[in-house]
Amino acid sequence: MRTIYLDNNATTAVDPLVVEAMMPFLVEHYGNPSSMHEFGGNVANAIEKAREQVASSLGATHPTEIVFTSCGTESDNTAIRSALRSRKSRRRLITTRVEHPAVLTLARHLEREGYDVTYLPVDGNGNLSLNQLEEEMDENVALVSMMAANNETGVIFPVEKAGRIAHEHGALFHTDAVQIMGKLPLDLSSGNIDLLSISGHKIHAPKGIGALYVRRGCRFRPFLLGGHQERGRRGGTENVPGIVALGCAAELSQAHIDEERTRVRALRDRLEKSLLAMPDTRLNGDVDQRLPGTTNISFKNVEGEALLLMLDRKGICASSGSACTSGTLEPSHVLRAMGVPFHFAHGSLRFSLCRMNNDEEVDFVIEALPPIIERLREISLFKD
Amino acid sequence: MAWNYTDLVKQHFFQPNNVGVLDNADGTGKVGSIACGDALKLTIKVDKENDTIEDSRFQTFGCGSAIASSSILTGMIKGKTLEEALKITNQEIAAALGGLPPEKMHCSVMGREALEAAIADYRGEKAGPEEEEDEGRIVCNCFGITEGKIRKVVAENNLRTVEDVTNYTKAGGGCGSCIDEIETILEEFSDARPEQTQEKKKPKSPKLTNLQRIALIQEILDNEVRPILQKDNGDLELVDIDGLAVSIRMVGQCSGCRAAGLTTSWIEDKLREIVDPAISLDVVEEGA
Numbered sequence: 001m002r003t004i005y006l007d008n009n010a011t012t013a014v015d016p017l018v019v020e021a022m023m024p025f026l027v028e029h030y031g032n033p034s035s036m037h038e039f040g041g042n043v044a045n046a047i048e049k050a051r052e053q054v055a056s057s058l059g060a061t062h063p064t065e066i067v068f069t070s071c072g073t074e075s076d077n078t079a080i081r082s083a084l085r086s087r088k089s090r091r092r093l094i095t096t097r098v099e100h101p102a103v104l105t106l107a108r109h110l111e112r113e114g115y116d117v118t119y120l121p122v123d124g125n126g127n128l129s130l131n132q133l134e135e136e137m138d139e140n141v142a143l144v145s146m147m148a149a150n151n152e153t154g155v156i157f158p159v160e161k162a163g164r165i166a167h168e169h170g171a172l173f174h175t176d177a178v179q180i181m182g183k184l185p186l187d188l189s190s191g192n193i194d195l196l197s198i199s200g201h202k203i204h205a206p207k208g209i210g211a212l213y214v215r216r217g218c219r220f221r222p223f224l225l226g227g228h229q230e231r232g233r234r235g236g237t238e239n240v241p242g243i244v245a246l247g248c249a250a251e252l253s254q255a256h257i258d259e260e261r262t263r264v265r266a267l268r269d270r271l272e273k274s275l276l277a278m279p280d281t282r283l284n285g286d287v288d289q290r291l292p293g294t295t296n297i298s299f300k301n302v303e304g305e306a307l308l309l310m311l312d313r314k315g316i317c318a319s320s321g322s323a324c325t326s327g328t329l330e331p332s333h334v335l336r337a338m339g340v341p342f343h344f345a346h347g348s349l350r351f352s353l354c355r356m357n358n359d360e361e362v363d364f365v366i367e368a369l370p371p372i373i374e375r376l377r378e379i380s381l382f383k384d
Numbered sequence: 385m386a387w388n389y390t391d392l393v394k395q396h397f398f399q400p401n402n403v404g405v406l407d408n409a410d411g412t413g414k415v416g417s418i419a420c421g422d423a424l425k426l427t428i429k430v431d432k433e434n435d436t437i438e439d440s441r442f443q444t445f446g447c448g449s450a451i452a453s454s455s456i457l458t459g460m461i462k463g464k465t466l467e468e469a470l471k472i473t474n475q476e477i478a479a480a481l482g483g484l485p486p487e488k489m490h491c492s493v494m495g496r497e498a499l500e501a502a503i504a505d506y507r508g509e510k511a512g513p514e515e516e517e518d519e520g521r522i523v524c525n526c527f528g529i530t531e532g533k534i535r536k537v538v539a540e541n542n543l544r545t546v547e548d549v550t551n552y553t554k555a556g557g558g559c560g561s562c563i564d565e566i567e568t569i570l571e572e573f574s575d576a577r578p579e580q581t582q583e584k585k586k587p588k589s590p591k592l593t594n595l596q597r598i599a600l601i602q603e604i605l606d607n608e609v610r611p612i613l614q615k616d617n618g619d620l621e622l623v624d625i626d627g628l629a630v631s632i633r634m635v636g637q638c639s640g641c642r643a644a645g646l647t648t649s650w651i652e653d654k655l656r657e658i659v660d661p662a663i664s665l666d667v668v669e670e671g672a
Contacts, residue, residue, distance in 0.1 A: 381423055
């Protein structure tokens, strides 16, 4: 059975060009970049090349603004901890109710450490209000951390404007840009963003590599203490193949970014339109302010895990925000924050497409899904 | 997270038996709610001559294992007398499916509850058994789980941890504010378990970990001993707890008091009575 992979916000296939770029660093070029000999020194050069690739794909002004990490979660933890430690006299953190667990779990932990954390709400379309951020700001806010695009709905937040508001009040600004990277262009030239997290495996690099952008001039405190790697900003021998892969993938993502906004968006729109034509469905998230490849649709009176099992049997990979799939017993915190009614929240389905998907795959899903919904509604005791 | 469902679970999910509603059903049981993420409606047809379940149908809103549990249940009860059907436990429902993942055991509990409700409805009983026992107080507000249900499921499945209780009933799986209460219920059960009472020297408290013992000793000294000493302008300081050996220092009027021996043996008795009969109390000289 063939696999139709429409779960690219969860992870992506490694691009063959990326594999090709990283392989030599698994096999021949295994030297330690910190070594004095040339065998290691050549590896260090490869890291610096990757740093330049990542910096230029983000529009950063200087390669030294990039610190390689092990994943998006490490980047988020590093950024938030660093910001709080460099603004010690301030005891407030502002974030949103719909952040990724990498930020939310840390935020709850910080509350227990005595920080005052504000979680900005979102409206029914998943948008948040900059006025509300403005109202919450005061001289005690150390950091505002706001994702650039939501992983579940794809809704985009106005991070550059939010960064300006944070700066006006002397606070730092961090954004988790894991989902937006490679899908929509980022502009760091305004200087409103101090810290920005990205992850390799969301942009066709392997798992286990991420990066943190640290604006030049922004005070930084390392999270992992150890050797002098990454100019003392992240201890630990570098994941060289991963770093080379991330550099290559970042460059490729910029080369394909127009395709995301045109061809991938068209695929997503066709899939979405066709699924929303079924009765008792709803789109979760703002229609316009969204990532081009993501759609989150709810099917009334159907439970998401059952839906995923049925799709899985057809080889279709997607995800759901239902209770049974969220790892907790409640539906997704994002859908709850948006006030999606229970009849719909348990039956949500997220398809996330990428440049590797094609028309034929979308046709297959459009064909396969309606009978599945019909069957599950037949079994369900809720009918209206 | 992909669940490890057995082939039987998959079979009953992909091709469920007895989906639907019986016309002219003799009993209907409806449990769960859309807010909780799963719900089951079971209708039964009863042969009144010999009190036997002739037929049943289900409708389920829920995950794969909820649908599979409902499907297998309809097969299990067919041809059984009501008394026999009521003896089916949630473990038997899970076992009939070749087992369920621990996080999904609540699906088997839901099946069993729907069956009880359907039979109660047929018999004209208004409420489920937990209400009859007047234990309908809600413990878990997120999922509307009563104390009665938690006690029943803990007893029937010999549950030991809060995680177990959440897996079987969902209680505690939402905001988590009822976890303390679930722990208290579990402690009552663990106190009552026979293996604990078999110990010869049974202290008042169940077996304590080191940390728990230290906390308990401190609590007794702070709440029950020191206030009395303080009334006489005296006091004590806890110096050390090493296993069962407790060292204290008498201060203020208690230091050098002629009745100090009496006081310390009173404190020692108190600790032995509540914490452990093997406690020994040592008084360290002031300044030592």
